[in-house]
Amino acid sequence: MQRLLSLNSYHYRRGGSDVVYMEHDAMFRGLGWDTAQMSMHHPRNVASPWSDYFVDEIEFGNQYGLLEKVGMAGKVIYSLEAQRKLRALLERFPADVAHVHCIYHHLSPSVLPVLRKRGIPVVLTAHDLKIACPAYKMLNAGGICEQCKGGRVWNVVRNRCLRGGLATSALVGVESAVHKVLGVYRNNLARVVAPSRFYMDKLMEWGWPREMLSYIPNYVDAQVHRAAFDAGDYFLYFGRLAVEKGVRTLIRAAVKAGASVKVVGTGPLEAELQAEAAGTRVEFMGFRSGDELWELVRGARAVVLPSEWYENAPMSVLEAYACGKPVIGARIGGIPEMIVADETGWLFESGDVEGLAAELEEVGRAPGGRLAEMGRAARELVERDFTRDRYRDEMLALYGSLVGAAR
Incomplete structure (x- = not known):
């Protein structure tokens, strides 16, 4: 039996990317795969047998004390807690492939090198443009923005792209700079799935090599x-x-x-x-x-x-x-x-x-x-x-090629 580990910040249907994460996991479980999940604790989470390995909750809308804010800022950039819990999870569940959805800030991309060092191929679905743009959307108060192209991530602070706030934008600017220097996405992902051709083209414009990208559209039943x-x-x-x-x-x-x-x-x-x-x-x-x-x-x-x-x-x-x-x-x-x-x-x-x-x-x-x-x-x-069968077959083919190459 093949094993799929899915990682996402939220383990409930909060938004479209969370729905894809849960439906994808359910699809492969229905195909006879053994599946596990890693996420963040949250009051609205659905039950998971793997919740012991979820990281502590971080919610940016909540009120935190000064020490909590300092600790939270560190986790946003690079979460040692997430690395520790992932290592423990992998002792119980030696995954054949890992599929990452939206992990930014909560799990953080610190999980990626842990997976790569275990020889587990990692696929990321680009639900947004975070692996190119520090602020996810290539959008700020002035409209569409691509000023960070070429690594000029200080523009996210200059333009206060995150909620119009200096502190949050500065934190995300530091996060993006650290991740770029360490190459945490580029060096540890085996493939990025783009649900639109536009996202494929845009990621290539921002320096992602074509061979790391696969176009697999979303589906509706x-x-x-x-x-x-x-x-x-x-x-x-x-x-x-x-x-x-x-x-x-x-x-x-x-x-x-x-x-x-x-x-x-x-x-x-x-x-x-x-x-x-x-x-x-x-x-x-x-x-x-x-x-x-x-x-x-x-x-x-x-x-x-x-x-x-x-x-x-x-x-x-x-x-x-x-x-x-x-x-x-x-x-x-x-x-x-x-x-x-x-x-x-x-x-x-x-x-x-x-x-x-x-x-x-x-x-x-x-x-x-x-x-x-x-x-x-x-x-x-x-x-x-835009069928379920097409999505399933193309994902199976992708996983098969990556697992085969890893072996």
Whole structure:
């Protein structure tokens, strides 16, 4: 029996990358692999037989004393606790391959050399751009930013890229400088999986060699989603309410177009966006999940993804398609490669209120039969190109090549 060790900061479905981590582990367990997990203790974690090896909780929104903050800063840069617990875990579970998801700050990349020294090939899925950009998103208060390219990581401090704060940005700047000098990512990873071609290209632009990168797209199990092709009378956004998601642009475009929009999700901009949308046809639905969410998707005319950062390969596009809905997406990051213009959706320039308003007006006027036809094309696309079977087979092939080479 082959053994897979999965590492991620959170062991519950906090965000998209955490869902991928848990679904990936479950997939390989279902294939007959023996699996183990390493993560961080958290009150919302689901049960794991490996929780004795999880590291102590670090939550940046919590209140800590001075000594705790000093200790936390050290762990963010390089966690000796994570190394110690990983070594103990590997005594019980000699993994054949390790798959790393989002480990930054909590587990820290200090775990990578431990795995490499054991001869365990390490795969990292690039859910974001952290292995290139210190601030994950190549985004700051001024918009898209690539100033740290070429190792100029001091720009993360100069621009205060992390939450606009000097202290946090300085800590991340030190972290990035240390990791770069030590080569903790470059020297210890066997392969980086990019879920979008855009991320593959961007990582190569930032110096990652092509032979270290593999394109394996995310998947959606279309069979668990019931499709509804009839065109609804509202547009839908579902996701996090944060500045990089472009929801403010959507609100302003909806007002110009006189369009009805439902917004599903929560986040740091929620109150601010609700205030801006007061008196408009934009309705905030709060957090929804499961059947409640999918009913809202199926009832929509189209799903809107107005992102203003280098989005990777958003699951919301695939989920909308699986529900039989076309997507209006911003022309940024990996979004354009997922939308076949005028067949499964439409594209507009990211951040362009007028451009998005024009698309909302056009789709609002489109005949229902035309939208149903596009919804069917969208459903066919995920059933053909973004399947669970494809993801499984390509991951198995990757693991097989790495384990074979290690032996």
